[in-house]
Amino acid sequence: MSLLKKGTIKKRGISKLLEAALIALIAIGVSLFLYQFMISIFMQIVILFKESKIERMSVDIANVMLSNPNFVAYNSLWRFSDRSVFEESKLNSLAHRKTGNDPSAYTDALHDVKKLDIGYPNSVTFYMVLDLEDNGCVKRGDMSQCNGWVGAFSGDISSLQFGFSSFVECLAGNINPNLDIFTSLSVNSIRCNSLSYGGVKEVQIYRSGGGLLEQGFPILIKSDSGLHVGRLYTYTIVWSWIEE
Amino acid sequence: MKGQSKIPEIVGIIILFAVTVFFAAVILPKYMENLIVMLTYGSGEFVSRDMSGIITLLNATRHSEINYGFLSKEISYDITIKDRVLSVKPNSKVSYVAKLTGFDYIGIEVGNHVLNEVKGVLSFTYPPLKFNQ
Numbered sequence: 424m425s426l427l428k429k430g431t432i433k434k435r436g437i438s439k440l441l442e443a444a445l446i447a448l449i450a451i452g453v454s455l456f457l458y459q460f461m462i463s464i465f466m467q468i469v470i471l472f473k474e475s476k477i478e479r480m481s482v483d484i485a486n487v488m489l490s491n492p493n494f495v496a497y498n499s500l501w502r503f504s505d506r507s508v509f510e511e512s513k514l515n516s517l518a519h520r521k522t523g524n525d526p527s528a529y530t531d532a533l534h535d536v537k538k539l540d541i542g543y544p545n546s547v548t549f550y551m552v553l554d555l556e557d558n559g560c561v562k563r564g565d566m567s568q569c570n571g572w573v574g575a576f577s578g579d580i581s582s583l584q585f586g587f588s589s590f591v592e593c594l595a596g597n598i599n600p601n602l603d604i605f606t607s608l609s610v611n612s613i614r615c616n617s618l619s620y621g622g623v624k625e626v627q628i629y630r631s632g633g634g635l636l637e638q639g640f641p642i643l644i645k646s647d648s649g650l651h652v653g654r655l656y657t658y659t660i661v662w663s664w665i666e667e
Numbered sequence: 668m669k670g671q672s673k674i675p676e677i678v679g680i681i682i683l684f685a686v687t688v689f690f691a692a693v694i695l696p697k698y699m700e701n702l703i704v705m706l707t708y709g710s711g712e713f714v715s716r717d718m719s720g721i722i723t724l725l726n727a728t729r730h731s732e733i734n735y736g737f738l739s740k741e742i743s744y745d746i747t748i749k750d751r752v753l754s755v756k757p758n759s760k761v762s763y764v765a766k767l768t769g770f771d772y773i774g775i776e777v778g779n780h781v782l783n784e785v786k787g788v789l790s791f792t793y794p795p796l797k798f799n800q
Contacts, residue, residue: 476716480720480772480774483723483774487726490726490727490728540775540776543751543772543774544750544751544772545772578751579751581750
């Protein structure tokens with residue numbers, strides 16, 4: 424009898440131990456899941472904040488472009504600029520001509536980041552000027568087929584521990600060459616062998632891309648043939664990196 | 668005799684109640700409001716974002732001067748502009764608020780500056796424009 428009792432008690436002890444272990448495992452699993460969930464939510468919020476900040480930067484720099492003498496007609500005597508009236512000759516010298524859907528202008532602009540008197544430090548601002556009256560693209564209902572110009576500029580690039588040219592190469596390798604940079608650069612991080620030489624594992628990219636910028640800014644383009652209605656789009660990217 | 672000894676107790680309870688109500692209704696909301704302002708609108712991150720945006724937009728307007736008034740009188744700021752990077756360091760008695768420094772990028776060339784605050788208003792005058800002709 425006593426042996427039977429002892430066996431029953433032992434079984435009960437084991438079952439209680441298993442029960443406790445199971446509860447502990449479930450508790451650990453739930454805690455890990457909650458931790459992961461909170462981290463992912465937190466990261467999403469951080470990225471949203473960063474993107475909204477860069478969105479503001481893009482809107483601000485677009486506003487600056489609208490009255491900057493590098494792009495618009497400017498009277499140096501009166502220090503008066505024709506706000507929103509872009510000059511074709513200035514665009515030809517600063518940006519790359521875009522013909523219809525040909526994506527080569529985007530990659531050309533990526534490899535030719537100008538340093539102007541405007542531009543945020545440690546970031547690149549891409550811009551696209553579309554001529555809405557040039558080849559009847561608006562009537563056909565496809566704005567992407569409009570002719571125009573694509574360019575890029577930046578301020579001082581100082582905080583890179585890898586060369587800016589290798590970063591641009593890496594960026595170019597991560598975008599779809601058949602699409603424009605405004606839509607194809609949808610990644611949040613890029614990895615390249617060229618950057619790993621500088622001890623960089625991964626480059627995080629934060630970019631603007633909200634609804635306001637998709638609409639663009641209405642402008643006029645002053646050319647020899649007269650004034651054309653156009654649209655200006657800006658797109659700023661800022662980066663940070665993770666070391667190996 | 669018994670009734671007399673209870674009077675100070677009742678007065679004490681009333682005073683305690685009045686102090687608690689005063690603290691909860693007047694002092695605590697003011698303190699909380701100040702703290703919330705210091706952690707949000709008054710934080711270095713917020714001020715740097717605002718200031719850098721407004722300074723960048725100066726290039727797109729005909730105005731050459733901005734006066735930025737701060738919401739909280741409890742904080743003053745050390746603001747420096749160097750190489751188009753605007754850094755804001757709040758000075759506050761609350762140590763956590765003082766740690767909430769911020770920086771942001773300016774999109775135009777304005778030179779290097781240390782901005783001084785006068786009576787809660789920070790003035791910035793845009794230097795003469797230099798354009799590439």
